[in-house]
Amino acid sequence: MKSIRIYLVVALLSTITLVNFVSALHGYRASMAEAQQLFDRQLADTASLLSAMPASADRPKVVERTGHLAFQVWSPGGRLLMRSANAPPQPINALEEGFENVNFSGQRWRVYSHFSSERNYWTQVAEPVGLHFHLADKVVLESVIPILLGLPVAGLLIWFVVGHGLKSLHLLADALRQKRADDLSPLPLENAPEELLPVVQSTNALLARLQASFERERRFSADAAHELRTPISAIKVHTHNLERELSQYRLPQSPLSLAKLQRSVERMAHLVEQILNLYRTTPDHYPAKFEPLDLHELAREVIAEQHADFAGRGQAIELTGGAAPLEADRFALTILLKNLLNNANKYTPENGRVEVNTRVDGDRVVLRVDDTGPGIAEEEYGRVFERFYRVGGDRHPVPVGGSGLGLSIVQHIARLHHAEIQLDKSKFGRGLSIQVRLPASPGYLSPKGDSSD
Amino acid sequence: MLLTSVIIILREVLEAALLLSILLAMSHFLHLRLRWFYAALAAGVAGSVVYGVQLAAISDAFDGVGQELLNAALQIAIYLLLLVIASLLVVNYYTANYYAGERHRGILSAAMTAAVAMAVLREGSEIFIYLSAFRYSPQPWSGVLAGSLLGAGIGFSVGALFYYLLVGLPRRRALLVTCVLLTLVAGGMVLQATQLLIQADWLPAQVPLWDSSALVAEGSLAGQMMYALVGYEATPTSLQVILYTASVAAMALLLLLTRYHQKKIRTARDVSQAR
Numbered sequence: 001m002k003s004i005r006i007y008l009v010v011a012l013l014s015t016i017t018l019v020n021f022v023s024a025l026h027g028y029r030a031s032m033a034e035a036q037q038l039f040d041r042q043l044a045d046t047a048s049l050l051s052a053m054p055a056s057a058d059r060p061k062v063v064e065r066t067g068h069l070a071f072q073v074w075s076p077g078g079r080l081l082m083r084s085a086n087a088p089p090q091p092i093n094a095l096e097e098g099f100e101n102v103n104f105s106g107q108r109w110r111v112y113s114h115f116s117s118e119r120n121y122w123t124q125v126a127e128p129v130g131l132h133f134h135l136a137d138k139v140v141l142e143s144v145i146p147i148l149l150g151l152p153v154a155g156l157l158i159w160f161v162v163g164h165g166l167k168s169l170h171l172l173a174d175a176l177r178q179k180r181a182d183d184l185s186p187l188p189l190e191n192a193p194e195e196l197l198p199v200v201q202s203t204n205a206l207l208a209r210l211q212a213s214f215e216r217e218r219r220f221s222a223d224a225a226h227e228l229r230t231p232i233s234a235i236k237v238h239t240h241n242l243e244r245e246l247s248q249y250r251l252p253q254s255p256l257s258l259a260k261l262q263r264s265v266e267r268m269a270h271l272v273e274q275i276l277n278l279y280r281t282t283p284d285h286y287p288a289k290f291e292p293l294d295l296h297e298l299a300r301e302v303i304a305e306q307h308a309d310f311a312g313r314g315q316a317i318e319l320t321g322g323a324a325p326l327e328a329d330r331f332a333l334t335i336l337l338k339n340l341l342n343n344a345n346k347y348t349p350e351n352g353r354v355e356v357n358t359r360v361d362g363d364r365v366v367l368r369v370d371d372t373g374p375g376i377a378e379e380e381y382g383r384v385f386e387r388f389y390r391v392g393g394d395r396h397p398v399p400v401g402g403s404g405l406g407l408s409i410v411q412h413i414a415r416l417h418h419a420e421i422q423l424d425k426s427k428f429g430r431g432l433s434i435q436v437r438l439p440a441s442p443g444y445l446s447p448k449g450d451s452s453d
Numbered sequence: 454m455l456l457t458s459v460i461i462i463l464r465e466v467l468e469a470a471l472l473l474s475i476l477l478a479m480s481h482f483l484h485l486r487l488r489w490f491y492a493a494l495a496a497g498v499a500g501s502v503v504y505g506v507q508l509a510a511i512s513d514a515f516d517g518v519g520q521e522l523l524n525a526a527l528q529i530a531i532y533l534l535l536l537v538i539a540s541l542l543v544v545n546y547y548t549a550n551y552y553a554g555e556r557h558r559g560i561l562s563a564a565m566t567a568a569v570a571m572a573v574l575r576e577g578s579e580i581f582i583y584l585s586a587f588r589y590s591p592q593p594w595s596g597v598l599a600g601s602l603l604g605a606g607i608g609f610s611v612g613a614l615f616y617y618l619l620v621g622l623p624r625r626r627a628l629l630v631t632c633v634l635l636t637l638v639a640g641g642m643v644l645q646a647t648q649l650l651i652q653a654d655w656l657p658a659q660v661p662l663w664d665s666s667a668l669v670a671e672g673s674l675a676g677q678m679m680y681a682l683v684g685y686e687a688t689p690t691s692l693q694v695i696l697y698t699a700s701v702a703a704m705a706l707l708l709l710l711t712r713y714h715q716k717k718i719r720t721a722r723d724v725s726q727a728r
Contacts, residue, residue: 011617014610021607022674025459032456137455137596144455145595148602 004169008162013155020147028140035136039127040099043112046071047123051116053082068131070109074122081121095122101129168193172200182287184211225276232269239265274405277335278387281412288329288416292441295324295333295365296358302337303356306345314351317341324358324365325441328417336413339406340369340434347373353428360440367436370426381423385411410436458600459607460672461583465576466605467681470612472531472572475634476538476565478619482627483545489562490569497573504574505581518653525653527575528646534568535639536704539632540711546628547715611678634682636704641684643700647693648686661688 050071061082063071070087074080080089086105093102093111102111109126116123175187186204189197239262246255280286296319303319310317344354352372359366376384376391383389388404414421419438426433477490504511512520541561580601587597622630650656666687669676679685686693 007617010613014613017606018610018614021603021610024603025456025607025674028455140455141595141599144599144603148599148606151606 005159005162005166009155009158012158012162013151016154017151020151024144024147027143031140031143032133032136035139036132039110039132039135040112043099043110043125043127044114047112047114047125048116050082050125051114051119051121051123068128070105070126072124074124076120076122087124087126092124092126095124102126168196172196176203182283184208184214221276221279225272228272228276229269232265232272235265236269271403271405274403274409277339278405278409278412281332281335281409281416283412283416286329286332286412286416288332290327290329292325292327293330293333295326295328295367295438296322298330298333299337299356299358299367302334302341306338306341309342309345310354313345313348315345315348315354316352317344317354317356319356319358321358322360324360324367326365326438327441328438329413332413332416336410336436337367339410340367340436343406344369344371344373344432347371348431349373352431355427361437363440364437365440367438368433370428370431370433372426372428372431375425375430375432376423384423385421410434414438455596455600455603458583458597459604460677462580462601462604463608463674463677464604464680465579466608467611467677469572469576470608471615471681472638473569474612474616474619475631475638476569477616478627479538479542479631480565481620482624482631483542483558483561485558485562489566493566493569494573496566496570498577500570500574501577501581504578505585508578508582515653518655521649521653522655524575525646525649525655527571528642528649531568531571531575532639532642532646532700534564534571535635535642536707537564538568539635539639539704539708542628542631542635543708543711544715547712547719607674632708636701636708637683639704640697640701641680641682644684644686644689644693644697647696651690651692656692659690659692662691662694664688 046069050073053073062085063082064085066084066086070084070092071082072080072084072087072092073082074091074095078095083089088104092104092109093100093113095115096113097115098113100111100113102109104126108129110129110132111124111126114123114125115121172187172192184207186207187200189200189204192200239258243258243262246258300319303317307317341354341356348354348371354372355368355370357366357368357370359368380391384391385407386404387408390404411421413419414436417438419436422435422437424433424435425431473490477487479485480487480490508520510519511523515522538561541557541564545557545561584597584601587594619627619630619634647656651658664687669679669685669687671677671680671685671687676685676687684697689697
């Protein structure tokens with residue numbers, strides 16, 4: 001039973017057809033019996049009438065025009081007194097009172113034999129059986145045909161009525177389908193039909209439980225962020241103090257172990273921050289606050305903030321393109337930009353180039369980051385968004401530390417904004433190009449392909 | 454004419470509709486796609502038209518009993534296919550948790566396609582022959598047409614409701630009910646084939662063993678239903694009764710053996726998995 005509508009239409013139509021047709025058949029049989037009685041009564045009346053007519057045995061009278069009727073009038077001595085032209089000269093049937101079906105003149109007849117005690121005449125009246133059936137069929141068909149013709153109309157009406165009845169179900173399905181992943185507000189209960197009320201109530205109860213569960217998760221992640229950051233900051237302070245204390249021993253340089261410890265702590269701090277970002281930006285959990293902003297301006301701010309990292313490695317970073325208005329979550333988009341720039345900074349060699357471009361393309365705002373790093377092989381494009389996946393693993397051609405979470409976070413944020421991500425070869429000939437296509441601000445549509453470069 | 458048309462069309466449609474609804478319900482339980490059904494329907498309808506058109510040549514074959522022999526052959530072929538279908542139903546039920554394996558699924562679909570195509574061919578050709586007889590008849594068509602529509606309407610409605618009744622069965626009982634129904638329908642096929650072979654003088658004619666027409670008349674709706682489902686005949690001969698019983702017993706035995714074999718395989722598998 002794949003479709004409730006088809007099930008209801010077929011089942012209802014079959015029931016109606018069955019009941020109506022069986023009733024019509026019963027009606028037909030009853031009508032036929034009734035018609036038979038009527039015809040028999042007519043035959044009996046005709047026989048009585050004929051037996052009252054004067055007739056002579058000397059010269060049997062032959063009546064020419066009798067329509068479908070055939071008759072004979074016999075004297076008690078077995079002499080023919082009168083007959084219709086279509087009746088044979090010998091008795092149609094044995095002279096016994098009553099009805100019988102008999103064959104003569106090439107067809108089947110219904111015959112009534114009657115004896116008139118007043119005049120001592122035997123009268124036999126016959127009518128073709130086929131005529132009876134034909135007339136009865138004609139009468140009964142008048143009542144059957146409307147049922148046959150009405151059935152397609154009934155089917156059509158049932159189709160529409162059932163469709164209308166199922167509208168509430170479709171509306172509920174639409175309401176559920178259109179819910180955003182982070183929208184756990186209850187479904188409206190007003191106007192819900194009685195049959196759907198339990199479904200809506202159960203769904204709302206489930207949504208409430210999910211809301212409570214997500215809230216608990218959010219609180220846990222906020223607490224975890226605090227609890228993890230504090231000891232890492234403390235370790236950083238202690239390593240700094242340790243470095244100072246060791247310098248009092250006038251060592252020519254800091255011990256190697258201390259440098260490794262500092263790098264590990266930095267890496268751990270970065271990893272914890274990325275894990276928290278990954279968790280926070282999960283579309284199902286993240287309570288996004290969409291506001292109008294200009295991606296170009298935001299990119300300028302993030303570049304300014306991270307400029308020191310690029311300058312430290314002698315890399316040239318350039319922001320091109322123009323205003324790119326959109327409605328987005330500022331915090332999430334800042335994390336996205338930081339991750340893309342951080343990756344470009346890490347994987348581009350010293351004195352390399354990075355270009356950030358923003359533009360509007362039709363109904364999309366495009367953010368593109370090109371670098372002159374080693375790039376990513378095309379067959380790896382799908383995998384780099386997996387969590388903790390790093391191209392080449394620990395044997396990455398560029399010996400930089402990474403958590404393998406940056407692009408997963410970027411993908412979460414893109415999903416949150418219904419954006420698409422495309423990886424390609426960099427415009428510089430070597431390196432990677434990452435393009436994020438976000439929906440432009442409503443009302444701001446430029447002709448397709450219009451670039452503000 | 455109306456009543457005659459109702460009885461003739463109802464008899465043919467009901468027989469095909471009941472078999473179809475049982476096989477469609479089976480298809481539903483085994484999650485088979487319905488492509489087999491459409492193919493069978495198309496093949497059956499095309500075959501029945503060809504059969505109707507070639508009726509004269511078919512009837513003249515085998516010393517004038519070609520039609521009886523062909524119909525009997527179709528009925529026996531359907532019986533054999535139903536044996537295969539019912540056994541595969543049991544195999545699938547016990548092997549893959551109601552889901553037919555790919556190999557069985559293919560054989561099952563092919564067997565069902567062939568069985569339905571033959572059933573539609575057989576019944577459709579009868580309807581085609583009956584209706585085409587009125588082509589040159591001076592009698593008005595309205596009675597024949599109305600009767601045919603009434604008969605077909607009742608037949609299809611019973612088939613549709615029967616299908617929903619079967620589909621609505623709990624899965625636990627579905628196998629048993631479907632197997633019992635298939636066994637009865639298969640027995641009915643053999644009974645009809647026997648009657649046709651008696652008509653063709655290939656089997657000896659005998660005195661009827663009993664006459665139950667006073668209890669259930671063959672022409673009544675209940676009689677037609679029973680004819681379609683179990684091949685009911687009010688005046689069967691002893692040969693018909695023997696062959697019917699033997700065919701039903703053979704199918705029941707085959708089903709029981711298949712079920713026993715499949716249960717054994719499943720138990721052995723469960724034991725090996727438990728280890």
